[in-house]
Amino acid sequence: MVAKYVMLADTVRCIDCKACVISCRAEWETPMGYSRDWVKQVEFIKANGMPEVMLFPGRCQHCDEAPCIEACPSGAAYKREDGMVLQDDAICSGCELCVPACPYDARWLNPKTNTISKCTFCQPRVDKGLEPACVQTCVGRALIFGNINDPNSEVSRLLAEKEWVKLTTDEVNIGPNHYYYTAGEAIPAEVMPKLHDRHLAGKVMENVVNPAGVIGVGGMVLAFLGAGVMKLIGRRNEVGTHENQEGK
């Protein structure tokens, strides 16, 4: 059977040491100010008046019905058979339509490459038989990665052993493949996925995706007007202005 990869985050074992975040930064050379993964620390007062802290390591949830793929006009965002939601850099134009499409805020434009960056479940490492960089370094062994279709895998065993939940709401339920264990504690609203205003599912996409599909790569640029290209032009203008200043 084809593998299906999932990530488990045992929040009870997480200590917010940021090892996962820095390990990812080093492995994938993400620029300062951006990260493919994170640990959210949520503080609140419990019903009994006592303070509480919960920790949520997060990243792309590699959803079954990934809206980012739907939003991507160029076909750069795609889902592999094993469940990994990936991004083809050679095709990605950096239009950023997928960014607000993600209710988990897992995508961002890498200013170094002008393409979209996101967690890949460390696909290049996994393909070589290694664990994702965040999993390998995780101090509390709070992150567990593996093939859910293999009944003998650690993730299958753990999923059967404990009560795991996914970050879904009535509004956003798109089949994430990232599981959380909280020992029965309710998940705070702060870490739940949210639809973004700029992402009006379906509507914008129809207009963009269709012509792109028809016109092909060369014509895609036209379809991007109002999104990424404007920004690029804007940048070129900035450079132009700058050079003009230099000329003076």
Next chain:
Amino acid sequence: MSTPNQFDPSRRAFLGATMGGTALSIAGLPSQALARINAPHEHEKLKETTEVFGFCDMCYWRCGLKIRSRDGRAVKIDGNPEHPNNWGVVCGKGNAGLMVAYAPNRLKYPMKRVGKRGGGEWKQISWDEALNEVAENLNKVKKEHGSQALALIGHGSWEKPYHRLAHAFGTPNTTSPVFGLCCGPRGLANMMVVGRNLTGNETIDLENCKYFLMMGRNVTESLHNGETLGWVNGVANGAKVVYFDPRYSITASKADEYYALRPLTDHAFLLAMINVVINEELYDKQFVAEQTLGFDELKERVKQYTPEWAAPITDVRADDIRRLAREMAAKAPSVFVYAPRRMTRSSNDLGTGLSITILNTLFGVWGRKGGVFTPQKYNVPEPDLPEFKHAHIAHRVKTGGDFDFSAMDIPSEHIVDEHGKYQRADGAGVMGRWPIANAQYGLTNEMWRAMAEQKPYPIRALITAGGNGFLNSTNYDIIRKALETIDFYVAADVIPNEMNAYADILLPEASYLERYDDLQIGGAREGYVAVRMPAIKPMHDTRDAWTICKQLADRMDLGAYFPHESIKELLDDRLKKAGSSLAEIEKVGILKTARDDKINFPRDHGNPLKIKTPGGKTKAEFVPSMLKNMGYDKALDYVEQVRPKDDEFHMTFGRVGYHTHARTQDNIWTADFMRENVLWIHPEPATKRGIKEGELVTVTDQKGRSGEIKAKVTARIRKDTIFMVHGFGHWDKRMTTAYGQGVADSDLASYEVEPHVGSMSMGLSLVKVEKA
């Protein structure tokens, strides 16, 4: 004429908040360079790398590492799965170690001070000039004042050769802050009671422990990978966690029960626990009968400390104390009373340490599964060296001057040097001063005082190897005066800081990714020896500690103490004596003995625990005879601690998982998570003062020291206590990321001296907080 791009010298401060420099550099690209932007890039490929082994220098736990390099550059730090200190995991700090090597602010060349000391004017000199100058100055001090006029303060995983050099030079005055500023009192307490030490790499059987009574041991934030992972595993295996801390830390959030203990009153709580354990006969009767002394005296002495007595002092209810004692006894010996990592807080840290050790001893945890295991050692002999000049150092030849906290460092053996003239200037191990302080590590705080006051005899020269005297101790006036008083100061370090800014000569150390170092020899369930190999060539004109010390030794006629031509030759020589070789260990990174339950848990196998206390007893001493002889057994008794008045707070500080001491605030990767520290204050006192979340407040101690810091208004702290993360408030502008961020807790913490040990009591400060 070209106009500069949007230069902003402080732009580093904006990184993280915005895309900062990146945006600027793209906007500033000449048009030709734009072609790069959409070119295919290599980011999503796993590139070929070579791997070398090492051990970490980001904190003092020293995890085993595998460092991946490509194209002459270290690109990723992974854990060595075979290393017992971390079993393959590496924390955020460890991962960020790359940025120690790549930091633009590193010390890059040997420098000589020009102008006034501490004035910050330097010139680059060659290594030859630098080493000659150091040798000349040290020899001059020796000639004019004697070798004892040199002090060495070391603070790093590479400080060992400097200790050896100083010992060869002939001074007794070598010190490391770990004793006087950190773990001393608890290590000493362990030693006095059971003759062994639980500091350094703790030997707790965490996975199998069933009950953790944690006295502010914030094991998730003051984290050491192997220890933290072991603890998390223990908790997952069903251990109960009862956590005491005035602050609701992340560790508190993992606990089954949390008590916001009144600051500094741990001793009172522990005495009451001992009282219950004894009165209700909850202790390990066989162990107490067969392997301990002084039980009856202890019983008599703790009689007064009932739970009812402790409750109003500690804010822990009497019935809770009773229940906890019973619960623990039910799980003993798979229980552990967990001391805080740094235990230099109250005016009776020795008493707190003793009561923790006594409680663990009553529960019979020593040498038992789920309690404390007996570590193994991997025997790697030191090279043959001449005798060291001071008698009290001579017996250290075995460790080459390396630290061995568990060495039977009996003070009475080394309180007099061979001339009978010079004892340690800090008074550690000296009769009439601090006789029970560990003379191997010394009292760094008292060494600074000796330099500042030139008492009991002149100290005219100082070597520092790493460390930051300002931010790790708490009396800035003393440090400053010491640095201004001495004749000659040479500092070896990787980064610039407030202390080494005063150096006459700065020796740039290679970072731990660029060098060999002497072997790491440790004791865990398995004994091990591990190697540190260079992952990259030194980026700048830097050298490693051993090479520097050897080259200095050669210039001071002390070459016989560094008999090898190179550090590699030293490692090979030592390893060959241990039946291996450098070539062999470089393939695997670590050599280990096999685990052996019979050694680790002797008492589970019907064997008694091997005990030898400093008092010369072969049984554990509830009332240590050595302390009794010196009158220090009074530390067993509770001493009233300071209490804040209505408008005052206890000043507390501690760690966060991604910063180490005062060393990582300028690391751009760790600073990305926390650039400045904030002052934790409870909503009630905050409201009373009109302080809102994020607002700037002024915090002032009773000595008039003060600082401005942003407030974090949170119910996660007691109403009478404030807290801030340690290590911030750097004022050295060379630390371009850390400069001016937050407040230095060390400039607010107290600097009274613990009256038995001589270590620092940093938790006695009471502060006021107002809107700035």
Next chain:
Amino acid sequence: MRPQLYLFASGLFNQPTPARLEMLRGLLAELREAGPPNAPWGETLIALEPQLDYDEGMQAEYSRLFILAVPCVPAQPFGSYWLEDDQRLLGDSTLEIKHMMAEYGIEVAGNTGLLPDHIVSELEFMAYLAGLDETAHQTQQKLLEQHFARWMPQFTAALREVNPAPRYRLAADFLDQLIDWDRLQEWQLSSPSD
């Protein structure tokens, strides 16, 4: 004369040793005599001439500006400091220089303690390339446009901000003038004239 120009620039930003200053004085004389006519640095060279005597005090000034100082080093002389988003040394941009050097079979000598993208190394590399035949032209362009032009103006601006000694103020001027002049030469060569 381009090799001498870049060698001169490189030397200006290197440790001010007596031997090096002697070399700089020689180069300066050569440049004033045989340099390109109407070059923008004419006055700069005149002003620099009396600034190139060895002066021990300049050691501290050099350290303050480029190595180590309180309050801080204002002008880090490393390309990657200005080009990498985390200001690291030995960044991708450093390796790029290293590889360019390797293509020509050269590297920074081990005993100098300098990185390939230290300003001294980069400028000297350019001098080396400028002394080769036409085949090095493309590499020179890359070096000029993707490295020098992207960070050296920031570097010189930073240098000017901290009121450097005249030698280094003039060195900054000279470097800016040289880079602008060199880029202009190239632009004129590659643009159709009208």
